[in-house]
Amino acid sequence: MTPTLDTVFAALADPTRRAILAMLLEDDMAVTDVAEPFEMSLAAISKHLAILSRAGLISQEKRGRVKWCKLEPDALRDASVWMQGFGQFEAVNLDDFERFLERELGAEQAEGVRD
Amino acid sequence: MTPTLDTVFAALADPTRRAILAMLLEDDMAVTDVAEPFEMSLAAISKHLAILSRAGLISQEKRGRVKWCKLEPDALRDASVWMQGFGQFEAVNLDDFERFLERELGAEQAEGVRD
DNA sequence: GGCATATTCAACCAATCGGTTGACGATCGC
């Protein structure tokens, strides 16, 4: 399936999935390691990863028995083009982004990662 | 309710709602006029507008018996900050955006606005 | 007042979502 705006935005609409993307920003990770910080089953995380993968936001490659997850930020490009069309946003600096991530992750932590 | 990334991205995940936002980019519109090009009931459009409104993407103001819908592009700012954090996208020019919109609207037209 | 117009509400429906559990198939280490 070619990723559409529908699938990309739908994938981004879940806080668990956004948290996963933020984790993958640091480094590629195995499925088990992705699941570790979350208070939910491995199967649930596996489903989230499948959704991110179908949206093109990550790729997964199996090496041995571990499946590595890798961020694919290019999938955000079309969505970013779409959004920037409204409001002519100037380029956002990464400090803004980091502060944003801290706020969001902090909020999730406060409610136990998930609510 | 203060709009969250959850509600903003979820609102953007539906093609009907994105088409509505694109229409409002041109001008403010009454609910009935928003509904006109779509092959679905007025009530359905009313619900879509409520979702966009809860996400902060539009505002609605009732004047007389007609309720005017107005784009509120600022609500996209947080989401845009979030997305640009991945991939350091350069500013996108509006020509790109217009071509993009044409493609998307064209695709929807081809399947009868909705599939 | 009375009718038409603009919009929402309420109830319903099928489909999807986000989660669970338990069984299963691969692969590694020994």
Next chain:
DNA sequence: GCGATCGTCAACCGATTGGTTGAATATGCC
């Protein structure tokens, strides 16, 4: 080969989504 580990599959569950229809609520016009 065997047991442990990695990950998915399948079936199930309750909640939400995107749509419908019909009735209800404003408001405007004459």
